[in-house]
Amino acid sequence: xxxxxxxxxxxxxxxxxxxxxxxxxxxxxWIENNVEAEALGFHSTFVVEHHFTGFGQVSAxxxxxxxxxxxxxxxxxxxxVLVLPWHNPVLLAEQAATLDLLSGGRLDFGVGKGYRWxxxxxxxxxxxxxxxxxNEALEVITKSFASDTPFSHRxxxxxxxxxxxxxxxxxxxxxxxxxxxxxTRSVREVVERGYNLLLGQYDLPDQALGFVEQFKRDVEARGxxxxxxxxxxxxxxxxxxxxxxxxxxxxRRYQGHVRINNLSRRPDGDxxxxxxxxxxxxxxxxxxxxxxxxxxxxIARKLEDLRAGGVEYVLINFGGSRxxxxxxxxxxxxxxxxxxxxxxxx
Numbered sequence: 390x391x392x393x394x395x396x397x398x399x400x401x402x403x404x405x406x407x408x409x410x411x412x413x414x415x416x417x418x419w420i421e422n423n424v425e426a427e428a429l430g431f432h433s434t435f436v437v438e439h440h441f442t443g444f445g446q447v448s449a450x451x452x453x454x455x456x457x458x459x460x461x462x463x464x465x466x467x468x469x470v471l472v473l474p475w476h477n478p479v480l481l482a483e484q485a486a487t488l489d490l491l492s493g494g495r496l497d498f499g500v501g502k503g504y505r506w507x508x509x510x511x512x513x514x515x516x517x518x519x520x521x522x523x524n525e526a527l528e529v530i531t532k533s534f535a536s537d538t539p540f541s542h543r544x545x546x547x548x549x550x551x552x553x554x555x556x557x558x559x560x561x562x563x564x565x566x567x568x569x570x571x572x573t574r575s576v577r578e579v580v581e582r583g584y585n586l587l588l589g590q591y592d593l594p595d596q597a598l599g600f601v602e603q604f605k606r607d608v609e610a611r612g613x614x615x616x617x618x619x620x621x622x623x624x625x626x627x628x629x630x631x632x633x634x635x636x637x638x639x640x641r642r643y644q645g646h647v648r649i650n651n652l653s654r655r656p657d658g659d660x661x662x663x664x665x666x667x668x669x670x671x672x673x674x675x676x677x678x679x680x681x682x683x684x685x686x687x688i689a690r691k692l693e694d695l696r697a698g699g700v701e702y703v704l705i706n707f708g709g710s711r712x713x714x715x716x717x718x719x720x721x722x723x724x725x726x727x728x729x730x731x732x733x734x735x
Contacts, residue, residue, distance in 0.1 A: 390725040395431030395623045396706035410598050422711050424460050429718035433465030442509040449689030451484045457491035470501035474522035482533035486558040494559035499567035505653040533538035576600050580607040590623040591679050598698035617701030625706045627682040628716050643676045685720040
């Protein structure tokens with residue numbers, strides 16, 4: 390079983406009259422966490438892209454990963470995800486290829502359509518255009534990566550004349566594409582595109598295992614070999630010191646989820662709003678049941694349940710805690726280098 394990191398950094402905005410002058414502190418801590426994670430045996434890191442939050446989330450994912458790529462040698466560098474409707478696809482392909490080239494072929498190119506209303510509104514992009522922009526951007530980006538001769542494109546949203554995209558990526562014909570999914574339909578779409586699959590940290594365990602099984606079945610039905618490393622399952626992990634620490638961690642998870650949902654809501658709250666019908670009890674249950682929180686033994690058992698269901702690649706959100714990264718590597722990861730029964734017997 391392999392483990393990666395998943396999540397974001399946070400840059401605090403300097404306030405007048407305070408001593409805080411370095412608004413990149415959270416970003417620098419994120420870099421150091423990942424540098425140490427590589428040394429501890431983590432396979433990858435996947436970082437989000439978000440905008441206009443007011444609390445300093447990562448917005449320039451490829452820039453941040455380029456800095457990390459210069460500080461590491463083996464860590465896979467993943468985007469989870471780049472939201473294509475907001476980007477010029479040729480410029481994005483150029484930036485991604487540059488990162489892949491400089492890192493020696495370590496980019497995992499995760500893409501998505503976006504879901505936060507405030508981000509689409511901030512960019513003045515109609516959410517109803519998300520599918521069309523996503524599909525056209527993917528067509529252009531794939532051609533940009535793979536074409537060694539000039540091409541032109543005349544689309545609804547972008548037009549290009551006689552271009553060849555530089556530099557070439559290190560991974561040929563392009564870095565691996567990853568795409569998130571949260572339904573049988575979207576898992577099927579990932580398979581049809583030939584991409585790798587990202588499953589979110591708020592997918593209930595049974596749902597996640599069902600999606601993994603569907604992905605494997607659909608891949609093999611198309612005559613392709615299934616590799617468990619083609620599926621990354623994101624989970625939040627916290628090694629609790631005691632019951633009070635566990636309760637506090639669960640409350641932080643709930644409050645963070647609510648804060649993000651509030652940013653994502655449509656102001657009219659219509660039926661297209663994926664968060665319109667959530668209530669507190671249901672959200673708390675979702676947050677609790679999808680979290681892998683507890684003692685090292687409890688966490689190991691939950692991970693073994695995932696592995697028994699076909700999951701071999703887990704992307705972990707440690708909430709920025711370097712202590713948890715270290716403890717996980719020291720107290721939990723070694724068990725998953727051993728045969729499965731060694732963990733199950735605990």
